Amino acid sequence: MTEAIELLAGSRPAHVRIVGAVSAAHFVSHYYILLLAPLLPFVRADYGVSYTEIGLALAAFNTVSATLQTPAGFLVDRLGARTLLIAGLLIGAGAFTLAGLVHSFWMLVAMFALAGVGNTIYHPADYALLSHHVPAKRIGPAFSVHTFAGMLGSAVAPGSLLLMQSQWGWRGAFIGAGILGFAVAAALTVVREHPAAQADAAPPRAKPDDAAAGWRLLLSAPIVLNLFFFVLLAMMSSGMYNYSVVALGAEFGTPVTTANVALSGHLLFSAIGVLTGGLVVTRTSRHGTVATLGLLTIALVTLLIGNINLGSLPLIAAMTVNGFFFGVIMPSRDMIVREVTPPGSFGKVFGFVTTGFNIGGIVSPLIFGALMDHGSSRLVFLLVAAFSLVAIVTVATRPRPAA
Numbered sequence: 001m002t003e004a005i006e007l008l009a010g011s012r013p014a015h016v017r018i019v020g021a022v023s024a025a026h027f028v029s030h031y032y033i034l035l036l037a038p039l040l041p042f043v044r045a046d047y048g049v050s051y052t053e054i055g056l057a058l059a060a061f062n063t064v065s066a067t068l069q070t071p072a073g074f075l076v077d078r079l080g081a082r083t084l085l086i087a088g089l090l091i092g093a094g095a096f097t098l099a100g101l102v103h104s105f106w107m108l109v110a111m112f113a114l115a116g117v118g119n120t121i122y123h124p125a126d127y128a129l130l131s132h133h134v135p136a137k138r139i140g141p142a143f144s145v146h147t148f149a150g151m152l153g154s155a156v157a158p159g160s161l162l163l164m165q166s167q168w169g170w171r172g173a174f175i176g177a178g179i180l181g182f183a184v185a186a187a188l189t190v191v192r193e194h195p196a197a198q199a200d201a202a203p204p205r206a207k208p209d210d211a212a213a214g215w216r217l218l219l220s221a222p223i224v225l226n227l228f229f230f231v232l233l234a235m236m237s238s239g240m241y242n243y244s245v246v247a248l249g250a251e252f253g254t255p256v257t258t259a260n261v262a263l264s265g266h267l268l269f270s271a272i273g274v275l276t277g278g279l280v281v282t283r284t285s286r287h288g289t290v291a292t293l294g295l296l297t298i299a300l301v302t303l304l305i306g307n308i309n310l311g312s313l314p315l316i317a318a319m320t321v322n323g324f325f326f327g328v329i330m331p332s333r334d335m336i337v338r339e340v341t342p343p344g345s346f347g348k349v350f351g352f353v354t355t356g357f358n359i360g361g362i363v364s365p366l367i368f369g370a371l372m373d374h375g376s377s378r379l380v381f382l383l384v385a386a387f388s389l390v391a392i393v394t395v396a397t398r399p400r401p402a403a
Helices: 001-008 015-035 038-048 049-077 083-099 104-131 136-189 209-219 221-252 254-281 287-305 313-338 346-353 355-374 377-396
Strands: none
Touching: 015 038, 015 104, 015 136, 015 287, 038 049, 038 104, 038 136, 038 221, 049 083, 049 104, 049 346, 049 355, 083 104, 083 136, 104 136, 104 313, 104 346, 136 254, 209 221, 209 346, 221 254, 221 287, 221 313, 221 346, 221 355, 221 377, 254 313, 254 377, 287 313, 287 377, 313 346, 346 355
8 A cells, every 4th residue: 555655655645645636526427416316315305305206316316427427428538637627627516416405306316417517527526637647657556446446435425414404404415515515626626737747658639630530430340349348347337236135035035134244244344355456556557457357357256146145254255355356456457448549539439438336336236136127136146247258358358549
């Protein structure tokens, strides 16, 4: 861990400040994604609406995010990442503040749609800023810290939101979340971009291509394979995060407490694995090999979990190992995208491929939910393993960028 900090700190504090500010923004993005979940019972009771009706807010958020994230990537490359990241933070913070202040259910739905607009900015702007301002030899640890910050935002959100709700109600929690976004936006405005920080990093953003050339890049084989890779990773994560507890109970009669402890180990060690993966990518340029080995381990361990009643401690150990390798491959995932992205196109490419998170998030509940409804709990794990093996194919067969 000390080595990771040294790699990031180095002798150039300018890029460390960029990493810190961008990671704080990623923390906010994940915090906002989970905003409604812990507060849903209070919001629903206040407005007297059904679960289906309140689901419209989440549907609006995700639909807008999935639709506009790639166009947002084009804007990042054209207008600059920092300005748009600040705008995204302000839009999200303003939307949730208004949702807390105005007593109207349809205003709530509209504000979640508006927050979806803000959410489209984070991935393309974050990766563009890191790619432009972090020295090439330190970009791997920077990516890992960025991913870790997002995981931390997800972990902190439920407890902090419920604490604010207990003091000021759900509206106060929404406003408190808005203040967090405003604070990070303010911090990002004072972080200066120093040309010296770019000396051995990717060149500054190039003159933007026209839209047709941009779409030709996005629809090229290396980028489309990366999009598919992100979709598969999202579906793997959804299967383990959302369905492992119920699938273990249905298949082996695993107590809910034991299954949740195993899932907690999986999530905790995913975060540790991300930081470890950041160190790994500084020692090798064979990012595809790292991803392949990690995915193969995930497939094998998942097959073990789904086919054998391991008992409490071995199950917790297996889920923990699985989570660790989920985390390890994340920095390599980001480096694989970066190495096929031309300078000046980081925004649009990362915006496009990370849309795979939205696609996977939309499709996976339909698949895994249907498996559980039909009593095929074991297939949840078999399918996660299958997705992992297919993901290996996308990594192993991806075309190399032109020299």
